[in-house]
Amino acid sequence: MNEFNINLQTTTNIQEKSQLIWNNAEVLRGLYKPHEYGEVILPMTVIKRFHDTLFPTRDKVLEVYKKVKHLEVKDGFLRNASGYSFYNTSPFTFSSLLSDPEHIEENFRAYLNGFSDNVQDILENFEFDNEIKKLTNNDKLYYIIQEFNSDKAYLGADRVSSTDMGYVFEDLVKRFSESYNEEAGAHFTSRDIIYLMTDILIAEEKDVLINEGVVKTVYDQTMGTSQMLSSMEERLKLLDKDAEITTFGQEINPETFAIAKSDTMIRGGNPDNMQLGDTLVDDQFSGYKFDYCISNPPFGVDWKAQHKKVKEEHDLGENGRFSIGLPRKSDGQLLFTLNGISKLKETGRMAIIHNGSALFSGAAGSGESEIRRYIIENDWLDAIVQLPNDVFYNTGISTYVWIISKEKTLHRRGQVQLIDASHMYEKRRKNIGNKRVDITEECRELIVKAYGEFLNKEYVIGDKIVESKIFENESFGFNKVMIESPLKDEEGNPILKKGKLQPDADLRETEDIPLAEDIDAYFEREIRPFNKEAWIDKKKIKVNYEIPFTRLFYKYVAPERTEDIALKIKELEETIVKSFESLSGQEVEVDG
Numbered sequence: 001m002n003e004f005n006i007n008l009q010t011t012t013n014i015q016e017k018s019q020l021i022w023n024n025a026e027v028l029r030g031l032y033k034p035h036e037y038g039e040v041i042l043p044m045t046v047i048k049r050f051h052d053t054l055f056p057t058r059d060k061v062l063e064v065y066k067k068v069k070h071l072e073v074k075d076g077f078l079r080n081a082s083g084y085s086f087y088n089t090s091p092f093t094f095s096s097l098l099s100d101p102e103h104i105e106e107n108f109r110a111y112l113n114g115f116s117d118n119v120q121d122i123l124e125n126f127e128f129d130n131e132i133k134k135l136t137n138n139d140k141l142y143y144i145i146q147e148f149n150s151d152k153a154y155l156g157a158d159r160v161s162s163t164d165m166g167y168v169f170e171d172l173v174k175r176f177s178e179s180y181n182e183e184a185g186a187h188f189t190s191r192d193i194i195y196l197m198t199d200i201l202i203a204e205e206k207d208v209l210i211n212e213g214v215v216k217t218v219y220d221q222t223m224g225t226s227q228m229l230s231s232m233e234e235r236l237k238l239l240d241k242d243a244e245i246t247t248f249g250q251e252i253n254p255e256t257f258a259i260a261k262s263d264t265m266i267r268g269g270n271p272d273n274m275q276l277g278d279t280l281v282d283d284q285f286s287g288y289k290f291d292y293c294i295s296n297p298p299f300g301v302d303w304k305a306q307h308k309k310v311k312e313e314h315d316l317g318e319n320g321r322f323s324i325g326l327p328r329k330s331d332g333q334l335l336f337t338l339n340g341i342s343k344l345k346e347t348g349r350m351a352i353i354h355n356g357s358a359l360f361s362g363a364a365g366s367g368e369s370e371i372r373r374y375i376i377e378n379d380w381l382d383a384i385v386q387l388p389n390d391v392f393y394n395t396g397i398s399t400y401v402w403i404i405s406k407e408k409t410l411h412r413r414g415q416v417q418l419i420d421a422s423h424m425y426e427k428r429r430k431n432i433g434n435k436r437v438d439i440t441e442e443c444r445e446l447i448v449k450a451y452g453e454f455l456n457k458e459y460v461i462g463d464k465i466v467e468s469k470i471f472e473n474e475s476f477g478f479n480k481v482m483i484e485s486p487l488k489d490e491e492g493n494p495i496l497k498k499g500k501l502q503p504d505a506d507l508r509e510t511e512d513i514p515l516a517e518d519i520d521a522y523f524e525r526e527i528r529p530f531n532k533e534a535w536i537d538k539k540k541i542k543v544n545y546e547i548p549f550t551r552l553f554y555k556y557v558a559p560e561r562t563e564d565i566a567l568k569i570k571e572l573e574e575t576i577v578k579s580f581e582s583l584s585g586q587e588v589e590v591d592g
Contacts, residue, residue, distance in 0.1 A: 016152070017160065018171040021045055024147040031138050038176035040135065040144065042255055043126035045155070045172065046262045047112070048148045049165065050086070050119060051094060052156035053266055057082050058093070065089045075116065086265050090114025094149040098142070105136040108145065118261075118271045125258040125276065162267050163191065163234060166227035169259050173225075174393060174433065189296045189353070192439040193391060194228050197351040197401055198235040199448045200385070201292055204409055206239065214243035219290040219343055221279045221336060222297045223249030226260035230267060232294055248273045250284050280335055281309040283321070285343065293340040293350035293404075300355060303332035310335065325370030333358055334371045341380065341404060349382075350404040355397055356549070359384075364480035364544035372545040376416070376473050380404050383417040383451060386549060388425040390436040398422070400549070403451075416476065417454060420467045420553045421447045467553060476547050477515040481523075482540045484508060486533050494533065501535070515543070 024044075025037040032040065054061070064081040068074040069089070078087040092111040100107060109132065112123060123129075135141040147153065155165070167190075202209060218232045229247040237243045247269055251257040254276060261274040275284035280303060303310065307329055313320035321342045327334045333354055340350045362368030375381050382405040390396045405412075424447055425437040439447070446459050450468040459466040485507035486494035495502045513522045519536065527534055580586075 017155070017164075017168045018175075020150075020152055021168070021172060022175055024144065024153070027140060027143045027147060031134070031140060035176055038173065038255070039126075040128075040131050041176070042169070042172065042259065043123065043128040043131070044144060044148055045169070046122065046126070046259060048094070048153065049155040049157075049160075049262065049266070050088070050115070052154055053158075054082055054084070054086075054088055055093070055156065056158075058088075061087050061089065062091065078116070084265060084268070085271060086116045086119050088114045088116070088119075094145055097145055098149060101142050104142045104145070105132060108132065108141065118265065122258040122262050125254040125261075127254075157266050162230045162263055163227060165266075166225050166230060166259075166263060167191070169225045169256075169263075170227065170393075171432075173256065189224075189228060190391070190393065190435060190438075191227075191231060192444065193353075193387065193401075194231040194294075195235065196385070196387075196439055196444050196447060197228075197294055197353075198232050199444060200383070200401070200403055200451050201232075201294065201349050201351050202236070202239070203448055203452050209236070209239050214240040214245065216243070216291040217246045217248065218292045218294065219285065219288070219340075220247075220249040220295045221293065221339055221343070222295050223251045223260050223274070224253075224256050224296075226251075226263050226274070228294050228296070229260075230263060232292065233267070246270070246273065248275075248285060248288065248290065250275045250277060250279050252276075252278045278306065279339060280306045280332065283339070288343060289345045289348070290343050291345055291348055293343055293348065293352070295336065295340065295350075296353040297333055297336035299333035299353075299358070300331055301333075302330045303335065304329045306332070324374040325367035327362065327367045327371065331357060331361070334368055337375070337402070337404070338371060341375070341406075344404070344406050347407045349406070350402075352402050352404070353387075354400050354402055356400065358402075359400065359549050360546040364542035369544045369546065372547070373477065373543060375404065376476055376545055379408060379413060379473060380406060381416050381473075382408055382412060383419060384547065384549065385419040385447065385451070386422045388422050388437050388439065390434060391425065391439065393433040393435045396434050396436075412454060414473055416471050416473060416547075417451065418469050418471065418547075418549060418552060419447065419450055420469075420549075421450075424461075424464050424466045469552060471552075472516075474515040477543060477545045478512045479515065479519060480542045480544050481511045481513050481519060482508065482537045483511055483523075483527060483531075483534050484537050485531060503537070512544070 021041060025034075025041050028037050028040055061078060061081045064077050065074075068077045071077075078089065079085055081087065088111070090111045090113070092107055092114070097104060097107050097111060115123070132141065135144060154160075160168070214236050216236060218229055220226065220228050223229060226247070226249055229249055233243075233245040233247060236245050247264065249260060249264075251260055251274075257274065257276045261271050264274050265271050277284050310322055310326065314322040314326055317323045321339050322335060324338060337352055337354075337358075340352055344350055358368070382403040384403070385401045387399045387401065389398060392399065421439075421443075424439065424443045426440045426443065427437055428435065442461065443464065446461060446464075447466055450457070450459050450466045453468070454470065455468060456470055457468050459468070484501075484503040487502040487504040489495050511522075511527065513519055519538075519541070523536055
């Protein structure tokens with residue numbers, strides 16, 4: 001199936017399934033508030049997904065269960081029978097549950113108890129047990145099961161792919177969360193962005209992967225419903241259908257973690273590789289190293305609640321993930337960058353999404369600057385790609401994909417590639433939330449080409465343009481130098497104390513001197529001619545790193561000539577006068 005048909009199928013599945021499931025939530029009106037619908041609908045969707053996926057092998061599982069139910073070690077037999085890492089030994093189906101409405105709660109609980117332990121863990125994270133009692137007491141459980149049992153509500157893996165199901169879940173989560181004012185970074189990542197990230201990650205080793213086969217590990221530190229992991233696996237298997245891809249992920253939200261774990265199980269992955277917890281303070285993968293890290297962490301979100309434990313790890317020095325520096329408590333996105341780097345193999349690569357503040361926030365010597373310095377001076381910053389605005393579901397702000405490479409190819413070493421892809425998109429015919437544009441296959445291929453060619457060059461398709469620029473690492477750093485002038489006495493003479501000139505705080509200035517420049521030579525050329533008594537306090541020199549992305553891609557546009565502006569004003573006045581005359585029936589004289 002080509003990409004156009006895949007995307008068409010995805011769009012159809014998302015629209016049909018999520019709308020149908022959302023309509024099912026109407027049964028809950030009155031008993032639950034709209035933003036609480038997810039407490040029932042999300043676990044029911046996961047349960048139905050398991051139900052439909054297991055249904056084709058149901059009879060075989062029940063047959064095997066009769067033979068091995070008395071054995072202590074029976075999981076292996078039942079997993080083999082189901083074809084998945086999970087199973088259900090209950091004789092009930094959604095249809096048979098509906099045939100006995102008087103015992104709907106008892107039988108439904110028996111059905112759920114028939115699932116393997118790894119599914120029980122998922123249901124516990126949803127805390128669904130209390131909701132079953134609430135639904136039963138209000139005569140809603142039967143109707144919910146009935147709605148999910150319709151033909152159109154089929155969610156089996158044979159007809160609804162893992163990636164498509166991820167989008168359905170995220171569309172539902174978004175709908176259920178709309179009554180809350182979520183932080184700017186708490187958004188969903190659409191497949192077009194993920195495909196761009198994955199294609200850039202594998203761009204320079206694509207031929208090797210095809211020829212030698214794919215055996216890779218992939219980690220997402222903020223996995224949400226795990227669609228980045230499933231999409232990365234999908235892209236790698238397009239190169240090698242027999243690829244061995246092992247995915248790992250951590251998620252802080254119990255409900256989205258439960259969805260991610262269920263998706264991993266259906267994909268055939270190891271559910272033990274999916275872990276619940278706060279990545280910043282409860283690292284579930286300490287000591288692990290991965291080939292790829294891919295993630296979209298929250299940005300613009302404070303980390304005050306995690307500060308104590310993060311600071312404790314920072315104080316461990318090289319034994320901790322955050323020894324390099326701590327950003328402001330109002331925005332912890334660069335902490336995730338440090339965590340991701342700590343998880344990369346010596347040949348590993350990472351794609352991580354940030355907003356604009358990660359490029360430049362923080363003064364010289366600040367945590368943010370030190371983190372950027374650490375990455376650039378180690379020659380790990382490979383590229384940064386600016387994405388189009390309005391490409392996410394619920395934020396329209398400028399966003400950037402950082403590509404981190406622990407081992408750059410020879411021709412990229414010592415340099416950073418910046419790619420402005422903000423104008424490379426197609427407008428959507430129908431918006432999905434704030435998502436008004438798509439990075440189509442054609443757009444993505446050109447962006448990846450710009451990355452792969454590694455040139456100072458513009459790439460154009462019609463009115464769409466991608467621009468690539470290459471910079472030396474040190475061009476992003478500068479020395480922040482304090483320029484002192486002497487304190488003058490009443491007669492205008494410099495004041496000395498113990499033989500040293502005393503600085504005048506009111507005349508103190510700072511100068512940003514590029515790292516490539518010799519500080520003394522710069523001072524003699526740029527400062528001394530204008531202030532012969534000035535000097536540099538070299539004890540206070542600080543190094544700063546920032547990436548002024550917008551300024552580096554700025555293009556000067558000459559203002560219109562005054563004659564042209566005057567002509568436009570005159571034409572506008574004439575139009576206004578004509579409109580007034582036609583409405584009032586009176587003639588108006590206009591001064592020339």
